[in-house]
Amino acid sequence: MAPTVEIHRKQIGHPEWDEPFVVNMGPQHPSTHGVLRLFLELDGETIVGCDPRIGYLHRGLEKLSENLTYSQALVLTDRLDYISSAANNTGYCLAVEKLLGLSVPRRARLLRTIVCEMARISSHLLWLATHALDIGAMTVFLYCFRDREWLLDIYEKICGARLTVSYTRIGGVRLDFTPEIVEELYRFTEEFPARITDYETLIDVNRIWLKRTKGVAVVPPEKAINMGLTGPSLRGSGVPYDVRKFKPYDAYDEVEFEVPVGRNGDTYDRYRVRMEEMRQANRIIRQCLDKLPETEGEPVVAEGAPDLLMPEKKKSPQAVPHPKKGFLVKGAEVPVVPEGEVYVSIEAPKGELGYYIVSDGSGKPWRVRVRAPSFVHISAIPEMVKGHMVADIIAVIGTLDVVLGECDR
Amino acid sequence: MEGILKVAMPGLILVVEALVLLLVALLHVAYTTYAERKIIGHMQQRLGPNRVGPRGLLQPIADVLKLLTKEDIVPLGTEKTLFYLAPFISLVAGATSLAVIPVWEKFALANVNVGLLVILALSSLSSYGVILSGWASNSRYAFLGGLRASAQVVSYEVAMALSLVGVMLMAGSMNLAEIVKAQVASPFKVYAIPQIVGFFVFMISAIAETNRVPFDLPEAETELVAGYFVEYSGIRFGLFYLAEYFGMVVMSAVAVTCFLGGWSGPFEIPGVPFFWFLVKLYALLFFYIWVRATLPRYRYDQLMGLGWKLLIPLSLLNILITGLIKLWV
Numbered sequence: 196m197a198p199t200v201e202i203h204r205k206q207i208g209h210p211e212w213d214e215p216f217v218v219n220m221g222p223q224h225p226s227t228h229g230v231l232r233l234f235l236e237l238d239g240e241t242i243v244g245c246d247p248r249i250g251y252l253h254r255g256l257e258k259l260s261e262n263l264t265y266s267q268a269l270v271l272t273d274r275l276d277y278i279s280s281a282a283n284n285t286g287y288c289l290a291v292e293k294l295l296g297l298s299v300p301r302r303a304r305l306l307r308t309i310v311c312e313m314a315r316i317s318s319h320l321l322w323l324a325t326h327a328l329d330i331g332a333m334t335v336f337l338y339c340f341r342d343r344e345w346l347l348d349i350y351e352k353i354c355g356a357r358l359t360v361s362y363t364r365i366g367g368v369r370l371d372f373t374p375e376i377v378e379e380l381y382r383f384t385e386e387f388p389a390r391i392t393d394y395e396t397l398i399d400v401n402r403i404w405l406k407r408t409k410g411v412a413v414v415p416p417e418k419a420i421n422m423g424l425t426g427p428s429l430r431g432s433g434v435p436y437d438v439r440k441f442k443p444y445d446a447y448d449e450v451e452f453e454v455p456v457g458r459n460g461d462t463y464d465r466y467r468v469r470m471e472e473m474r475q476a477n478r479i480i481r482q483c484l485d486k487l488p489e490t491e492g493e494p495v496v497a498e499g500a501p502d503l504l505m506p507e508k509k510k511s512p513q514a515v516p517h518p519k520k521g522f523l524v525k526g527a528e529v530p531v532v533p534e535g536e537v538y539v540s541i542e543a544p545k546g547e548l549g550y551y552i553v554s555d556g557s558g559k560p561w562r563v564r565v566r567a568p569s570f571v572h573i574s575a576i577p578e579m580v581k582g583h584m585v586a587d588i589i590a591v592i593g594t595l596d597v598v599l600g601e602c603d604r
Numbered sequence: 605m606e607g608i609l610k611v612a613m614p615g616l617i618l619v620v621e622a623l624v625l626l627l628v629a630l631l632h633v634a635y636t637t638y639a640e641r642k643i644i645g646h647m648q649q650r651l652g653p654n655r656v657g658p659r660g661l662l663q664p665i666a667d668v669l670k671l672l673t674k675e676d677i678v679p680l681g682t683e684k685t686l687f688y689l690a691p692f693i694s695l696v697a698g699a700t701s702l703a704v705i706p707v708w709e710k711f712a713l714a715n716v717n718v719g720l721l722v723i724l725a726l727s728s729l730s731s732y733g734v735i736l737s738g739w740a741s742n743s744r745y746a747f748l749g750g751l752r753a754s755a756q757v758v759s760y761e762v763a764m765a766l767s768l769v770g771v772m773l774m775a776g777s778m779n780l781a782e783i784v785k786a787q788v789a790s791p792f793k794v795y796a797i798p799q800i801v802g803f804f805v806f807m808i809s810a811i812a813e814t815n816r817v818p819f820d821l822p823e824a825e826t827e828l829v830a831g832y833f834v835e836y837s838g839i840r841f842g843l844f845y846l847a848e849y850f851g852m853v854v855m856s857a858v859a860v861t862c863f864l865g866g867w868s869g870p871f872e873i874p875g876v877p878f879f880w881f882l883v884k885l886y887a888l889l890f891f892y893i894w895v896r897a898t899l900p901r902y903r904y905d906q907l908m909g910l911g912w913k914l915l916i917p918l919s920l921l922n923i924l925i926t927g928l929i930k931l932w933v
Binding site: 216217218219224225226237239240327330331332333334336337338341397398401403404406407584585586587588589 | 644647648649650744745748751752817818820821827828829896897898899900901902903904905906
């Protein structure tokens, strides 16, 4: 791929017949899902080259969290993949809990699993809405938003926020569900499968939809692994890798669910995988709800979990041995969070979301690094669109389900 | 004095008639946009416009006023003359086609003998607006949109013209009023039944001609932002919008005239001779809107494939069969 400067020179230079027709798609474009910018080299309608540019939404979240305590940095994770903030929260909390060696009460684990799967459904609904809209089916968009609205309302009842929920906290969750919420969720899980069938009747039998998605942007399994695809984008190629199955966290080892995989690895298969995942997510929520009464009355936060106002530094109340000299000193500093480094990954709706946290013993993380699936997925775009038509590029952006808040961080 | 009046009178009447027709057509166009937003709104479980006036009925007027007061931006590097001219070409070509359409038995602004040809010619001309705007805007999106439009119009123009040949053969005339009369006299009363293939091809090509979903590639919002009119603002953008809806109305009117029996109906409504014409017109306009709410967009190569591999062979076959039947029956 030619570097940017060269493309710019080509753009302002004298147009020659043998020079490619370069279109700068984004960052302001209706269907680049945020602020993705793509340099497209076109030959007529065919894409010859594609060069993604990122960074338009960079807010320095990783650096910012170095200046906040572990509890405070939690709210920054909401802003990663802002469509499924509950999943981001959970991943971060799991990492810090691993660092602290906390074990979360079962009720809190169930509640977390529920909000995570709700996040998956709402993320997939938004994906379906925008993917269909990009391809031109307008009605699906509004149908999906209607149902997503329902989920967001439930979120609001759970924790007061709709989008940036910050519902989980280190060592558990912030609030217990009220009976009213459980009832509402039961109602949702009962109705939702019929809604999925609704969307499928809208587009799955539509010949134009099939023509636009079948055989478009085919990724063979080996290539998908090599490109680092995760989540539904990988499973669409037939690789049954799901963190929830391979390394269960929270309550995923208690519930039954299937991991849908595709066969051909094209846009249509990835669409089918996500639709099926919504059904499975619904099933998981249902099972967790059924298990909730067993844990009635349990605390939702682990014993000894750090408070929201956790200190940056902690002095020991009793005299402790001096680390070097050996004699007892009073008021020496002791680690708030044990020193060390952890990596925890979860199955976020977009793919595998990893948190790598290094602690130096203080109340603030020394380094937080986020392995964002969207970042990896964007790097796969050029490979996937080469040789396709202009109209396919938006199908590819849609099918990879990238969100720039997570990519740029 | 009297002599002058005698000479000028027919001309004056024609001008008044034309103005009335234009006004009525504009009103139709304006309220087609309203109907579209309202109908799609209900299909998509939302309300549609409901703030301006009772049930949002004044929305189209508010829209036009807003567009008129907007700043008219002409980007640098545009081909000024063509940039100014393009929306008018589209609009004028669309509006002029209305002149030859017989609204009822005794009224067609220009009852020309080659009405169908005039309509085909004007609809080809209207694509010049699209192509020129794409060229003159000096924008890559607009340019791509213009290219797509020219390719699309060229292929679907052929299919559309061929689909109308069957009608011409059956009616033995290209005068639109004559076609309606021939239809009324035919055993089925409408040509949509014997010419079902032609009707099918015509409706699809008409949607493609007017750049509507699922053939809205030249202005594909999610690919080319707005396609050929991406650089237009204010009322110039509005003119393109008007032209698109004029196109819809004209194409529907042609379909009504050529395939659905024009002004004739199962029974007569006293005092409103154009009642059935309007009913059929509205039904077809509803069809356009319905399609828009339902279908995704074709890809460029699929669009070309559909046009050349399906519609044109189908209409050719239709002509052949119609001709053979006409020859032997």
